[in-house]
Amino acid sequence: MPKTEVANKACAARVRQREQEMMKTRIRNMKPQIDTRPPETMALDHVRNNLKREQLLEERYHAIDRDNRILLQKMSDIMKTPSVKSGAARSHSGPVSLVRDARKAELSRITQENHAILRRIQQAQPVYNHTEWDDSYRRSSMRVYEVVVQMAFELPPGSMAFELPSLPVIVAGGLGGPAVMFSVTPFRNGLTLGATSSASAMELYKQVFAEGLAKGWTGGTFTARAACPQFLCLGPAYHFYASFSGVGGGVLLTSLTETLIVYGAETCNAQMAKNQKSPGSIPSVHPSWKPFGPGFGIHVFRNVIATAGLRMFCTPCRTAIEQVSGKSNSMTTLAGDFAGNVCAACLSAPVHQLYGYTVTTPELRSLPAAEQREKMISFLKDQYLDKSNGRTRLSGLVPRDLFMRSMYVAVAYTMYSTVERTMVACWNGCEYPVALKKKTPTRSSSLAPLGGKAQLACV
Numbered sequence: 001m002p003k004t005e006v007a008n009k010a011c012a013a014r015v016r017q018r019e020q021e022m023m024k025t026r027i028r029n030m031k032p033q034i035d036t037r038p039p040e041t042m043a044l045d046h047v048r049n050n051l052k053r054e055q056l057l058e059e060r061y062h063a064i065d066r067d068n069r070i071l072l073q074k075m076s077d078i079m080k081t082p083s084v085k086s087g088a089a090r091s092h093s094g095p096v097s098l099v100r101d102a103r104k105a106e107l108s109r110i111t112q113e114n115h116a117i118l119r120r121i122q123q124a125q126p127v128y129n130h131t132e133w134d135d136s137y138r139r140s141s142m143r144v145y146e147v148v149v150q151m152a153f154e155l156p157p158g159s160m161a162f163e164l165p166s167l168p169v170i171v172a173g174g175l176g177g178p179a180v181m182f183s184v185t186p187f188r189n190g191l192t193l194g195a196t197s198s199a200s201a202m203e204l205y206k207q208v209f210a211e212g213l214a215k216g217w218t219g220g221t222f223t224a225r226a227a228c229p230q231f232l233c234l235g236p237a238y239h240f241y242a243s244f245s246g247v248g249g250g251v252l253l254t255s256l257t258e259t260l261i262v263y264g265a266e267t268c269n270a271q272m273a274k275n276q277k278s279p280g281s282i283p284s285v286h287p288s289w290k291p292f293g294p295g296f297g298i299h300v301f302r303n304v305i306a307t308a309g310l311r312m313f314c315t316p317c318r319t320a321i322e323q324v325s326g327k328s329n330s331m332t333t334l335a336g337d338f339a340g341n342v343c344a345a346c347l348s349a350p351v352h353q354l355y356g357y358t359v360t361t362p363e364l365r366s367l368p369a370a371e372q373r374e375k376m377i378s379f380l381k382d383q384y385l386d387k388s389n390g391r392t393r394l395s396g397l398v399p400r401d402l403f404m405r406s407m408y409v410a411v412a413y414t415m416y417s418t419v420e421r422t423m424v425a426c427w428n429g430c431e432y433p434v435a436l437k438k439k440t441p442t443r444s445s446s447l448a449p450l451g452g453k454a455q456l457a458c459v
Contacts, residue, residue: 125326125327168423168424168426169420169423169424170232171423172416172419172420172423172424173228173231173232173420174228174231174232176231176415176416176419176420176423177227177228177230177231177232177416178224178225178227178228178231179224179419180227180412180415180416180419181220181223181224181226181227181412182217182220182221182223182224182227183411183412183415184408184411184412184415185216185217185218185219185220185223185269186205186208186209186216186217187404187407187408187411187412188223188266188269188270188273188408189208189216189218189219189269189270189273189276190204190205190207190208190404191352191353191356191401191404191405191408192269192270192273192274192356192360193207193208193273193274193277194353194356194397194400194401194404195353195354195356195357195360196274196356196357196360196361198397200400201400201403201404204404207277208273210277211276215276218269218272218273218276219268219269219270219271219272219273220269222264222265222268222269222288223262223265223266223269225265225288226261226262226264226265226266226288227262229261230258230261230262231416233257233261234254234257234258237253237254237257238250238251238254241253241254241257247311251304251307251308251311252304254303254307255300255303255304255306255307256300256303258303259291259296259299259300259303260291261291263291263292263293263296263299264286264287264288264289264290264291264293265288266299267286267293267294267295267359268285268286268287268288270356270359270360271285271286271359271360272285274360281360281362282360282362283362286359293359294358294359294364294365295354295355295358295359298351298354298355298358299355301351302348302351302352302355303348305344305347305348305351306344306345306347306348307344309340309343309344309345309347309348310340310341310344312343312344313339313340313343313344314336314337314340314341315336315340316340317335317336317337317339317340317343318332318333318335318336318337318339318340319336320336321335321336321339322336334417337413338410338413338414338417341409341410341413342406342409342410342413344409345405345406345408345409346402346405346406348405349401349402349405350380350383350384350401352405353383353401354376354379354380357376357379358376361375383395383397383401384397384398384401
């Protein structure tokens with residue numbers, strides 16, 4: 001708007017402000033020119049309610065009810081009326097078929113034959129073994145790999161006698177082996193106490209946990225440390241030794257290697273368990289890192305017996321289970337190797353107890369070699385022979401030691417088998433490696449390459 005000259009700016013501002021307020025008041029009080037209220041006819045009942053539509057819906061509902069009653073009546077009449085297959089209707093349909101019984105007999109015969117065919121199909125054993133195909137493929141691949149490496153590095157023929165386990169098996173042995181050996185420490189401590197006690201198995205287990213639950217695993221950390229190399233290298237080591245020294249040499253050298261690995265840990269564990277029951281009975285505990293000491297030869301002999309026992313029992317047990325069950329799969333192999341481990345453990349139980357007696361009896365160290373042998377022989381006679389009433393028979397400690405030794409091996413074998421199979425199955429479909437280049441006898445065809453599993457009866 002054009003700028004006007006005013007005499008007094010303050011008065012002009014008050015006048016302008018008053019005019020604006022008056023304009024806002026007029027706008028606020030302004031009334032519309034169009035009536036936007038709802039018409040008064042909307043309050044009438046015939047406008048708000050559509051009576052015609054309600055009448056049509058009511059008539060529709062009545063028609064549906066009438067049709068439903070008619071349908072129900074028809075269904076009731078059908079149920080009350082005799083059917084065509086009933087006797088009343090058949091009496092008017094003509095004579096009974098003369099070949100009816102023959103047709104029924106033929107239908108029954110066909111049904112029985114079909115069931116017999118289905119049963120034979122379900123029980124038929126496969127002709128092709130995909131596991132053998134996989135093993136053959138791996139052996140061929142390994143042979144090609146060996147030839148390539150020998151040609152590349154100019155190695156003499158036969159220098160590559162075995163292959164290392166696959167990565168999932170290495171992980172299972174490196175982690176699962178120590179965990180398993182630590183878990184079965186109470187069973188091993190109970191066996192150690194049984195070497196110098198005539199108590200029952202339950203009483204020995206109670207003595208293991210007498211000072212608390214955690215005390216049952218006394219000394220278990222040492223055997224767990226030694227279990228890592230034990231579970232990883234014994235299988236390949238056996239095949240390596242057998243490649244140049246034969247089966248007997250492989251068993252002996254593998255047993256010696258295992259003793260060098262675990263002797264210090266097991267001796268330390270046994271003496272700690274003894275001190276827990278009788279504090280101060282062994283003043284100086286054997287160092288876990290020292291691979292030789294009292295009972296070293298007995299330890300090697302125990303491993304030799306257990307390893308040879310595995311070779312003796314695993315295959316017959318697996319064959320017997322396959323014949324009884326009529327199947328040959330991974331479960332029958334596992335059961336056969338399990339039974340072979342238990343049998344080998346029972347075979348080595350007396351020698352294991354002699355080893356436990358030797359390492360937990362410190363007074364033997366100060367005796368001459370001849371007196372030590374007499375003491376050991378006397379221990380075996382007192383432990384396993386009963387000469388009461390002028391008769392010589394097996395004592396009651398024989399079943400106790402066999403039971404405790406079998407329990408120790410059974411729990412360890414089951415736990416490690418579960419860990420290993422789970423690890424292999426979850427590792428991108430990896431399977432067991434084939435350890436041999438040539439077909440040499442093994443203690444357990446499916447478990448020997450894995451090192452730890454086939455050696456459980458030796459520990």
